[in-house]
Amino acid sequence: MNWKTFYALLSRDGHVARRNLLPMLLQNLLQPLLFTFVFGRVMTTSGMLPAAYKSMLLPGVMAISMVMAGVQAVAMPLIAEFQFTREIEDRLLAPIEIGWLAVAKIVTGMIQATFAGLVVIPAAWLLMGSGLSLNFGKPFEFAAVCLLVALFSSAGGLALGCSVGQTQIGLMFSLVLAPMMMFGCAYYPWSALSSFRVLQVAVLVNPLVYASEGLRGALAPQFPHIDTLLVIGVLTLIDGLILVLGLKKFQSKAVS
Amino acid sequence: MGIGIRIEELRKVYDTPPPSAARGAGFSFTPVKSAPRKKFEVVALDGVSFEIRAGEIFGLLGPNGAGKSTTIGILTTRTRPTSGRAFIGEFDVWREQVKAKRLLGVVPQRPNLDFALTAREILVFHGAYFGQSAREREKRADELLEKFKLTDRATHMVRTFSGGMMQRLSIARAMMHDPEILFLDEPSAGLDPQTRLLLWEIVRDYNRLGKTIVLTTHYMDEADSLCERLAIIDHGRIIAQGTPRELKASIPGGYLLRLRFDRVPEELMAELRTLPGVTEVRTSDHIAADVYADRGGPLIGPIVTAANAAGIELHDVHIAEPSLETLFLHHTGRSLRD
Numbered sequence: 001m002n003w004k005t006f007y008a009l010l011s012r013d014g015h016v017a018r019r020n021l022l023p024m025l026l027q028n029l030l031q032p033l034l035f036t037f038v039f040g041r042v043m044t045t046s047g048m049l050p051a052a053y054k055s056m057l058l059p060g061v062m063a064i065s066m067v068m069a070g071v072q073a074v075a076m077p078l079i080a081e082f083q084f085t086r087e088i089e090d091r092l093l094a095p096i097e098i099g100w101l102a103v104a105k106i107v108t109g110m111i112q113a114t115f116a117g118l119v120v121i122p123a124a125w126l127l128m129g130s131g132l133s134l135n136f137g138k139p140f141e142f143a144a145v146c147l148l149v150a151l152f153s154s155a156g157g158l159a160l161g162c163s164v165g166q167t168q169i170g171l172m173f174s175l176v177l178a179p180m181m182m183f184g185c186a187y188y189p190w191s192a193l194s195s196f197r198v199l200q201v202a203v204l205v206n207p208l209v210y211a212s213e214g215l216r217g218a219l220a221p222q223f224p225h226i227d228t229l230l231v232i233g234v235l236t237l238i239d240g241l242i243l244v245l246g247l248k249k250f251q252s253k254a255v256s
Numbered sequence: 257m258g259i260g261i262r263i264e265e266l267r268k269v270y271d272t273p274p275p276s277a278a279r280g281a282g283f284s285f286t287p288v289k290s291a292p293r294k295k296f297e298v299v300a301l302d303g304v305s306f307e308i309r310a311g312e313i314f315g316l317l318g319p320n321g322a323g324k325s326t327t328i329g330i331l332t333t334r335t336r337p338t339s340g341r342a343f344i345g346e347f348d349v350w351r352e353q354v355k356a357k358r359l360l361g362v363v364p365q366r367p368n369l370d371f372a373l374t375a376r377e378i379l380v381f382h383g384a385y386f387g388q389s390a391r392e393r394e395k396r397a398d399e400l401l402e403k404f405k406l407t408d409r410a411t412h413m414v415r416t417f418s419g420g421m422m423q424r425l426s427i428a429r430a431m432m433h434d435p436e437i438l439f440l441d442e443p444s445a446g447l448d449p450q451t452r453l454l455l456w457e458i459v460r461d462y463n464r465l466g467k468t469i470v471l472t473t474h475y476m477d478e479a480d481s482l483c484e485r486l487a488i489i490d491h492g493r494i495i496a497q498g499t500p501r502e503l504k505a506s507i508p509g510g511y512l513l514r515l516r517f518d519r520v521p522e523e524l525m526a527e528l529r530t531l532p533g534v535t536e537v538r539t540s541d542h543i544a545a546d547v548y549a550d551r552g553g554p555l556i557g558p559i560v561t562a563a564n565a566a567g568i569e570l571h572d573v574h575i576a577e578p579s580l581e582t583l584f585l586h587h588t589g590r591s592l593r594d
Binding site for chain 1: 270329332333355357360362364366369377382387
């Protein structure tokens with residue numbers, strides 16, 4: 001393992017991310033924040049939704065922000081770098097096993113995902129107004145869930161970025177990410193699906209379900225949620241699988 | 257002390273459409289159930305062996321699709337050989353990738369510069385990937401920018417660069433970590449003549465430092481004037497190798513006269529073979545004849561006479577002086593641009 005090279009690969013991604021900070025923030029945060037405002041403020045203030053919905057919604061919005069940020073931070077540059085500009089080739093020639101380049105991408109994605117998730121908390125606080133009740137009494141569970149969510153989103157970005165073509169970016173959003181968000185238990189707790197038995201079981205393949213439920217368990221445990229330890233277990237498993245898949249895809253994409 | 261290259265019985269079969277076409281095949285809406293699909297197979301390299309000596313300028317010459325880029329791809333760890341082995345110095349390129357990668361610099365066929373960075377950052381980060389210290393890489397980046405006349409654009413994003421500037425920066429980047437072997441894949445494709453001359457000068461300079469240079473080209477004059485040794489490759493096989501002089505000497509006669517008649521009967525062929533200095537006559541489609549001979553112009557008279565005597569009309573004559581072009585034609589029956 002060649003740490004100097006690995007660090008240089010990381011700092012290149014960090015450098016580019018810093019340069020694109022503002023557009024990146026807008027891209028990742030605008031949608032969840034608008035959602036927070038409309039559902040967390042407009043709908044609750046007008047009385048169409050109960051005020052408690054705010055605290056239920058926030059962990060879900062945070063999960064979505066993290067997943068979108070992680071997936072996009074890794075997948076979008078990868079798609080362009082492999083296909084259109086081929087600019088990744090220079091880094092593939094760096095004196096390090098090429099798998100580490102993918103690992104560097106994942107680390108950058110995790111940092112961006114965590115950042116995008118944490119920013120949601122103060123921002124939502126401002127947008128939603130009074131009545132938000134969050135629990136910060138479980139810092140370790142919260143950190144563990146955050147880390148695992150960040151990992152699966154950026155590893156998922158790696159897998160997607162290596163299997164989706166440039167012309168299919170739109171499809172990736174409408175076929176993969178949109179259903180994932182709607183059936184990710186971000187806007188409602190998993191238990192709310194109990195009257196849709198088939199759906200309730202089917203959504204369990206969606207990793208976002210565990211992200212939302214895990215963050216809900218850590219931040220707003222007053223609402224029904226899947227047991228946090230179970231969530232951590234499943235997320236660890238999902239992370240492992242997606243990581244292996246992503247690295248495999250990357251290898252076969254990088255070498256012809 | 258330079259580093260040499262050895263490749264042994266290299267074979268590469270693509271079982272998916274080669275890279276540019278294959279990439280992007282992510283989703284498919286057409287169910288693939290009907291009759292078993294015909295297996296896709298393209299033999300890009302078919303048992304290629306050669307050796308490149310330390311410190312020489314070696315050229316791989318051949319038409320598009322001959323296997324040049326695949327060879328470079330394998331030597332630079334980007335393509336996995338189906339069988340056979342390749343060595344950079346003592347390192348097996350596929351098994352000891354990291355050690356091999358330290359020794360080589362690559363100028364790709366299409367510029368693949370990092371569009372998210374400025375020209376100077378591209379060089380500096382490249383140096384960092386190779387473990388250069390901050391001071392070392394800053395200094396070297398500035399030197400190279402100066403040498404390649406890019407200093408005034410150093411802080412610009414490269415997406416605004418012209419093709420020639422991108423090419424220069426690609427070469428500067430490849431030299432950034434001072435590699436022992438420099439690979440250039442079609443370096444002068446699309447360059448204006450001036451930039452091309454500058455490129456040749458840069459390559460020769462680098463070679464004078466004892467570095468090995470490997471370049472692919474389909475320009476005969478480039479191979480001829482730049483390379484110390486050449487391998488001519490076609491359909492994934494090496495069809496000839498040696499110094500440009502040796503290769504040219506191997507063409508029977510040296511001169512090639514390409515003749516077009518209204519028809520080429522066997523009697524005319526026989527007649528042409530008896531002309532002074534003619535070593536070989538070939539015809540492919542009964543209206544054209546290729547005459548290999550030790551002279552060019554002086555043969556026109558006798559050819560016209562022979563044709564007239566047989567009542568055949570001569571439509572066109574093209575005389576090619578001894579060159580790698582005629583060599584290629586001689587070995588493959590095709591012109592390089594076919």
